[in-house]
Amino acid sequence: MEETCEVVVSQKGFHKLRVRGYLMVKEKCAGERYYWCCDHRKSLYCGGRAISCFRNGQHVLQKFVDHNHAPVASAPYVATIVEEIKTRARSTADLPCQIVHSCTTSAPPNVAPYLPSRAALSESIRRVRRAERPREPRSLAEVAIPEELQRTLTGEPFLISDLAVEDHRMLIFASKADIEKLSAASLWIMDGTFKTVPRLFYQLYTIHGALQTSRFSIFPLVYILMTGKSEELYRRVFQELGDFGERNELHLRPSVIMTDLELSAINAARTEFPDAMNKACFFHSSQCVWRKIQSCGLASTYADDENFSLAMRHLTALAFLRFDEIPEAFEELKPHLPEEAHEVTEWFEVNYVHGQIRRRLRNGVVVRSPPLFAPTLWSVFECMESGFPRTQNNIEAWHRRWKSLLGKAHVGVYQIVEEFRKEQRHVTNEYERLLRGEPCPQGKKQDIRREQRLQNVIRNRENRLNPMDYLRAIAHNLHL
Template sequence: MCNEIQFENSKLIHNCAKDSEQKINRQILSNNLKRKALEQLSERPAKLFHDEMKKCNVSTLTSSDVTYIKNNMNHARNSIHPKLLQDANEIHNILSSIEIKTFKGENFLMVNDPLNGFVMFSCDENIIFLSSLTTIYVDGTFDYCVQYFCQLFTIHGFKNNYYIPLAFFLLRDKSQVSYKRAFVELQNQCLKSVEVFEPKMCFVDFEKSIHNALLEVWPQIEIKGCIFHLCQSWWRKIQKIGLATEYSKNDEIGKYLTYIFGFPFLHPEEVGDVFAIDLGELKPENDKLTEFSDYLVDNYIDEDSSFPPKIWAEMTSSAQRSTNACESFHSKYNSNFSSTHPHIYKFLDVLKAMQLDTVILINSSKMETKIIRTATKNKNKFINNLIDKLNMNEISKLQYLKALANKFKPRN
């Protein structure tokens, strides 16, 4: 019987040691991650957790331990950020009460307008650099934005193949009035720092309220639509009408629809004639196809349409015809958040961290021209070869359209 008692005691000691090891490991990991959650405020807790898992002993961890550790990380973060705010005025009050500076010590908050629900972030270095540019790119993200605001609207500059985010706006809606306010305030800040800012060209999505606001502030500006978004809009319309199946076929309807995606590579003044005459002769009788053709004419082909050819058509191989670089920035920005409405303090941490990237991009654009990727060079070469063949009458307009459309049309 004594042997049995000794055996039971040894099991108890072993289990206690095991429990103790588990608790110690859990506590060490929890403490490490709480510290990192406070030190690396712009990093998502999930990423911190998974990075730490690669370096620690996980053999003793259970699901309960993981929940415990993650809760501690969130509590640590929440301890330095006040509770959720009740309305937009509280956000504006916070912005007015704290000092918001870049890592170089420049003021980062340029406009805080509670009356119009408008906030602008930038700094003198960004504004001075922007004032020297003639081409801008604008885009907004709605996926992750401070509560009580609709979007983060960003203005990028372009120099020596670098796309550089330079001014950031919290807007409460997508109205023409809000966009105009952003452009006016941008111009005002440029006047304070340097001189009148008169961009000659702006690349933007097909959003009429932004186009109208741009023209109100800069009547002479040339607006260029993003051809990636253009083709996506046409493809969504094809799907909505019910022509997606025909689009993928190599029959008369499929070929007609395919030709359409070569039109962004025509001269704007010839789009109407090529659509009505060259392509019109190939149009099969089909009610859905007629509906799609009418949609194109009303919105994109006619000179009086919402988005006439001068906005989106150009016979060029230029790689700067989309706002994809802006979307790439917003994608990186979005990746920092686990909540669709991040707290204003979390938002500021992320935006100030990304301003460091902006400084590096500004420096790079002043010292060198960014090397174009091989894939982009090959695409440009492909387009230029077709343009040369068309100009030398080696291929017809339809052959030109077909070759480009097959290369760049959306894939279903």
């Protein structure tokens, strides 16, 4: 009966043959015949030899010369576990400690003592990953995306544009299928993150599309590495996306674009997508009010006095009115706001409602400049009516997940592009899963109940004769 031998992979990636409990390294081959010598031929001066014939994908033992030492039964199993660790290192973005823990805890108890130390295994993971990636650039001039990283994991073109604007550089990543989804999305949500971006760039800017499956589902569709955040840079990004769409007979015409309160992005979106309605994220608007309360030294009052807290939440409740109703409602609300919060009230009036007073005419008319953030921008009434989200909280959750996937801050350029490719594949799979009718993930019960209460208040608005009652009902369901 023929004796077949198992091939195992060494820690350095070489093939070894397990022969009767011994690990043997290849010495030479001639056609189908392979010649092997003992793995310890130098350390133990062992003269053990073997000859195998490779047939039908297997090594069949032809000749065996005894060794001068006993076999180590655990060695092949150790080699197999180490190779599994390296395979995980190549195929996942898991932290070294996660990979080592997962693979070593599954090792048989009689093999575990013979495994390399955790530090050695972690270093082997880092060594494998360094070898898999090109050397990270040290300057923008050195950034040259390798051909492989310019395509998705399924081989489609992924790098839309490598754009230089004066001293700035922008890399835009998306597949044609992603832009098709973006063209079908009536709502775009755009946001930047700074924690995971490579140090050569200023921010990672992402464009997410709200796609209608069983309900609105929000997916990241475009990934942009940017060295700045000026209006001109944002305009060039939007122009590049529009040009790509036209080349592929896709029309990018969002109905609503939601951003944080970043004027450069807002103005660029207004210029390049003039038919879209620009909306600010309600969460970011609320955070601005909270930071102003803090800067005025009223944080402890807000925390200790529920009446004060509820009164200040009336300011953010104004967002649930139609934009043209907000100025009049604010004037009605002002007398009911706490006197100690006068500075907050004045700041809100100047920046969010009426604008700065430029002069007072003799006839009593007050001339004002437009507010920095007009009610048309931060009113969420239209979003509530259309069923669109009023916040970027889905995007904030994505940022937390993204940070967890990368495992550390300020990763390398090529490393983050590789993660873009993996995330693009993940989004494609998730979209297909929802298309076939899989239920969307449910939010927290308390958030669902609060949303139901808000919807009830809005639907019953006409039954509330006093507008202040409406704002108070909304404010009860908000927090800063």
